[in-house]
Amino acid sequence: MKQTGPQPGLKHTSRLLVDDSLTVPAVSDALPGFADMPHVFASAYLLAFVENTCIEAVAPLLPEGSKTVGTHADLSHSAATPVGMTVTASVELIEVEGRRLRFAVECRDDQDLISTGHHERHVIDTSKFDQHVAAKAATTAP
Template identity: 65%
Template sequence: MTEIALTPGLRHSARLTVDESLTVPAVNPSFTGFADMPRVLATAFLVAFVESTCVEALSPLLPSGTQTVGTLVNISHTAATPVGLTVTATVELIEVDKRRLRFAVECRDDRDVIGKGHHERFIIDRRAFDASAEAKRANPS
């Protein structure tokens, strides 16, 4: 894989309006315990939003054939966000260690800071990654 020149200091923000599809009961019908939970932004969707914000920040800077995958999430979710409010995720690249990228994360809704922490992503060669995943599927033992 070619060397990728990313440096700390890269910042990106994204906004998301919470609707019913992003609430705890909407996470997945397989998780029946969530069905009667409060209709507020689900932590699972907050994490997905942070990951998406990092992907958006990195995508224009990565060579063709490379992408990133999430490898570590350490984010608090300390305040509820009801349907109708907007959440802003701000991510900042704070460390580059070869292909490992570490981001500082802050999420706010229209009223409060709702989450903070760190997220790590790893730069992959998409073809090699897919081949490895397929080999694992084909030979599960």
């Protein structure tokens, strides 16, 4: 039987130019502890960039009506990246177990290795997922 969908060995690379909007102080007005932090690439955006790179890797291989959602991340952030440098994320799908996809991750800026680790995503049926979220939201008191 022919296997369909994402398979181990799939690799994908993305690049991102770090600008002011991707720095630690820019993370959120709702989280004031970040306001006076160093003006470097934020770990929150590093994680989002890794997630986006994994999404790009598998999206063309998913069945119609499916997407992936992030369920686990274990990433280092071992070097600061200043505004103006480019970050490159390289991901490799190393394990597929049912709907669970596990990626090995490496990120580099123009000078240093800045992150290594793993990220997991699960394939979801978008319609069922949206129905579940709507039902959960309906239990919240106004």
